[in-house]
Amino acid sequence: MTSYDALLLLSFGGPEGPEDVIPFLENVTRGRNIPRDRLEEVGEHYHLFGGVSPINQQCRDLKAAIEADFAAHGVDLPVYWGNRNWTPYLADTVRQMKADGVRRAAAFVTSAYSGYSTNDQYLDDIARAREEVSDAPEIDKLPVYCDRPGFIEPFVDATKDALSRLPEGARLVFTAHSVPLSQPNRDLYAEELETAARTVAQKAAPRTPWDLVYQSRSGPPAQPWLEPQITDHLEKLHGDGDRAVAVVPIGFVSDHMEVKFDLDVEAAERAADLGIAFARAATPGTDPRFAALPRHLLADTK
Template sequence: MTANASSSVPFASPAAAGGAPFVETPVAYDGILLAGFGGPEGQDDVIPFLRNVTRGRGIPDERLEEVAHHYRHFGGVSPINAQNRALKAALEAELDRRGIDLPVYWGNRNWTPYLEDAVREAADEGDTTLLAFATSAYSSFSSCRQYREDFARVLEETGLDATVTIDKIRPFFDHPGFVDAFLEGVRAAVDGFLAQGIAADQIQVLFSTHSVPTDDAVRSGPRDVDWGPGGAYAAQHEAVAAWVMDRISTELPVASDVAWELVYQSRSGPPSQPWLEPDVCDVIEELPRRGRSAVVVVPLGFMSDHMEVLWDLDTEAAEAAEEAGLAFVRTPTPGVSSAFVAGIVDLVEERLRGRPAAERAHVTELGPWFDVCRPGCCENIRAGFKPAAAGLAP
């Protein structure tokens, strides 16, 4: 029998089990579950890791090798695990600084250390009421629901579903701690180009995020809202990008002449399957025809400089800009910046204190997002709904 099987939200703490969108009563969590994507840490890990990522899709190894060369270019090592180790240490330090006595357990979906190991470790320590922080800020199947499904799967497969509960910190796409790095990066890049004598109307800002299948995108977020053709996933990115550019234009009026748009990267599906567009490199290629001479690429969809930032942006997008004769700057991700780490702990404190939604930090009109995902949120149309923690069924 699953924990809270009679509740509206399976696998949830009692405070979240009723299914209200915001948990506004304090919860005495025992620990924080840092949930990562995972990545290989050597050449021998690359194909097994990619098999994990694509499990259930029947993709042969020869096709996986087409993606593997991104990792092989960097010695088979993804930076993501080192980044999560650094984030775990930074979170522990910030929690200690604030006097919050909560251990941080780190587990990945696709490579060691696995989520299963982290949850077992927490249970062995007697920490059974967990609050998860997934290392992805937005609403979509791959960036939110898939984590929630993995929490449910892990609890069931370990037999801990009767004793351990997992709630999830809300999607944090518009929390000030997350967006601060992007604001600072765009401001510095635009200032730098202006100082070089490049006119504002010759500068293009491209906010880049991971493309997802269009069918998944339109199903992202609550189903009772018309989010437009890209669903809540695209709407969230657009809202944050607009906020960043509005702030910069307020501080530096000439920047109102700087053009910007949302672009996508890293698509991996078959050509016959529609994914969100336009592609970042395709847009860079056409910028000279728009009269641009400089491009600022902002990794808005990414929390840290992992492989898809290093390869797709620092390698491929940079090469596309060079071929187009454009000055190029790629701005920083939040990483382990002090503002971001403090922001994560602010999000933890929201749930520890039961902070009312009206008092929660956010920079766009879309926020604050929900603590408990709504019914039908972020469906994977190819696989259907599976049991998921931290949300109303299905």
């Protein structure tokens, strides 16, 4: 742990007002030739919440929780925060770190899994940001943590809570962000999700049947992505006679827009239309066990 002189919290970023929505989505989709009308369609999801994504405030809250955990355990490291797609942009944060005299930092990203968009792209982000800053600090990304107790145990408790709000006989449905089948390391991403979902299910409700499904796909319809999508799966469960589901967003560390809209609005409305009782498990967020993860990962680097 002593080899680092700072921790960098690295996240995706999100708009913080209506005027930010389209510029933010342009950042996210840069180079992918997404039509403007498609951006405006997705933008409506954000406008349902006042044009504000919850993710930036969640990062502020997580940063404060990590700082509190560090202070409580005698870890004397400043915590910085930078984003891929919105302010504070990562390069600006790296610039500030350099100005503050940071020479080597560990990066904790708000994604628990391997894969391109969940791991490798963050490595690219770090490299690109360092290139923008002359004599930038070294930045080492901490390992993926989808199997760590600080990630798993909050989901176990949240899954038990969701099931407690449903009639007996509810089914567990774990969800994660879909990715194209052509994306590098897609198989490893799916394997880690399967393992995490199985672990949570076994600990929370070992006799309850469960499924792993996906959500939030984008891109052209002809491009194959990981499936099934949750709304399609809800229809299948209804046809199979299931009448209650506890949805566990195992692919997310906090209530991103994909959780707040794709699950709490879209999937919940589809379940209601089908007559399926629906409860959504909480994400780790600022659970103290999750906030302690950076400290534990740092200790492993000794």
